[in-house]
Amino acid sequence: MPGLSLTLETAKSTLLNTQVQIQVNSHNIANAENKSYARQKAILGTSPANLTHAGWIGTGATIETIVQMRDAYIEQKLMNSMSAESHQNTLATQLSIALAGFSDSGETGISQALGAFWDSWDALLQDPEDIAAREGVYLASRNLSQNIRTTYADLDVLVNSQISEEIQETIDKANSLLDRIANLNHQIQQNESPGHYANDLRDSRYQALKELAEIMPIQYGEEANGSVTVRYSNGTVSVTLVSGPQASPSPLHYDTVSEEVTLTSFDGGTSAAEESVQGGILGGLTAAREDIQAYMDRLNAFAGTLIDEVNGAYGSPVFTGSDARDVDISPDFLDGPTAAELSERALQISNLQEKKVSFGTGGVDARFIDFLGGIQSRMGGDLQEAETQAEFYATLRTELDGQQQSISGVSLDEEMVDLLKHQQIYQAAAKIIQQTLEMLNRILDIR
Template sequence: MSGLSTTMEIAKGTLLNTQLQIQTVSHNIANAESLNYSRQKAATSTNPAVRERSGWLGQGAQITHVTQARDQFLESRLLETLSSKAYHETRSSALKTAEAYITDEGESGLSHLLGEFWASWDILNMNPDGVSEKESVLQAAQDLASQINGTWAALEDTRLALLDEAENQETRINELLRTIADFNRQIAYSETPSHTANDLRDKRYQAMKELADYIHFDTTEIPGGAVVLSLDGHTLVAGSEVVNTVDFDPSAPALHLKNAASTTTATLTDMETISGKLGGPATAADTIATWQNRLDAFSQTLADQVNAQHPGFFTVGTPPSATLAVSVADASAIDGSNALDIAQLQTATVTFGTPPDTVDMTFSGYWSDIQRNVGTEVASSEFQADFQDTLMNELESQRQNVSGVSIDEEMVDLLKYQQLYQAAAKLIQNTANMLQTAIDMVP
């Protein structure tokens, strides 16, 4: 009789096991379209055997825990690539916008206006006292100065907008840090050494993926299931505590890390290391600033060289490209005696910049070099953005292969568990009949 009772208990355990396994399969199927869901599986373990007179007899199996199909190394690489992708995409988009202000387009481009400026002096040289010739010089100079002013202003507007964009990310970043810390708290409360809070871990990973879109961070899982997030060696989240929040300073630019008392614990200035949607616009703004500096060198040298031949023709302040202006109000005040010397500046090699960062080139050559460098920078950023996008898609595909739900596989498992359930039910039925037969034999 004890053997039949044991058989009944084993069959009952099998029924309970398969119910949980079918429930897990159903949960997988329901989340098949959830991108951040990790496939779960109810794992069974053989129960300890019992020693009987005839030897060690098995006692069936039990569900020990529900596992997740995860690859932490792959997920870590995916988070890193997400940050890099967002960084290069935002930077590439910003530089592409700014490039339009540097690129020459038809008669409105700086190259054309510079050529018109030199040509007007060449024409004035043929008739140094000509009224119309002097008016042409004045108009060409004003058009050139206006174009330089407008180019610098457009670049400055773009640069400031990018810094504002970076600053606007800090609110969402800090919200996500608090969200992840709260998930850490829930996971630590819910988990036991043998049971993991799988769905909470999925939600936390989803929040971490969103955070990776804004900044790059390193993750370390600690006992209890919580994770520690750090940025460039500085802790952001440790367990259920947000150790440091972020505060972006657009004037530097710099990222300040502040503790609960709002005390700055670290200041990070390497925006490429910070990466993501915060670092991308910030580094793009810095790149645009270097373009402005080169434009300033062009403007300052133009004013200096022309003023050396025609004193006071241009006025220039700080920054040079924003303040360059023609000081001559009346065309009749233009001195045509040095017109040839000014016209010859078109092909003259002059020095741009301040020591030790100087270069000797012609005006058109220097401007073309600026455009070339801008084009190279934009092309490089676009290449990096495309590369990171391809890499992210590949990593996401690999993650889906590891953690994603295959409907075909789940249906196979479902059929298997249904057959197990039917077999266990049949075993209970047959065992019950055997028990009844044994009972009926008792007088």
């Protein structure tokens, strides 16, 4: 009788175990399309054996825990690739906007306006008394100054308005995610005990970590209590932003005046100012801002040199202003000179188009058209490099994502095989119960 009772208990525990395993299968299948979900598995352990007259007899198995199938090393590498890819994608997007505003297309753009400007002075040189030629010089000069000024203004809006606003929005999102991670750490600590893991909360935290990794480069590690510590690290600066349930109220702060991002540790004791966060969307935005500002500086050098050289050759102001921000034309620059004087001045200005001049940028002297083309070539080269890097990191991310999914992802084929196996075990346990009950009934009938 004790042996049969023990058999019933063993079979009953098997039924309960397989019910849990089937529930885990069902949960896995329901999350098959969830990229942040890590496949779960019920881990069985052998139950303590009983000593009988025949020796030690096993009592079946018990479910010790339900674990997630994860590889922390691959997940960290995946997040690193996500930061790098989002950095290059963001940089490429902003540079393409800048290049679109600067590039010459059709009959518009600074290069075309500069060519028309030189042509108008050549025409005036041929016939300085021609009213139409004078009008052509005036219109070409006005169009060139407008093109330069408008292009600079567009880049200025992109840098100091659009990108600045995107940086602030990105920082707000990062702060929200850091707060969410700290809250999830708290919930996980409250809901976990040895051998019992809050797996769904861990999935939510992993999703938040992935979203944060796209914004900025992070390093994270799991502590013994189940919480994660999150650090910003770029190789030279390392700040712990989240430790367990603790995070600074504003871990990241953006100063629009200094254009610096300040990072504050979870306890408020450590802060570091980063002019350019390396990696992630935030890093892409700050890198784009720096690159575009460099283009604007070179456009200023172009405009300032053009103003000085043309005004010097003409003998009086053709252009007003000092650089690309405020360049304009002097409205009456054609009114004073005689036809002979205009002819001489037109010759001097016409000669400028082949003259190599210094633009004060540390480079070699160059023609105006070549210096302008150099700005455009640099913009195009920077954009191409960002796009190439983005493509490389996208490929790396896809490869790492595949490795991560092979470990953590749900395979419907595997789940169906496990489900059939568990169903068979359940049926076998039920059969054992049925047979054992029949044996007990026979014993009772004998009595």
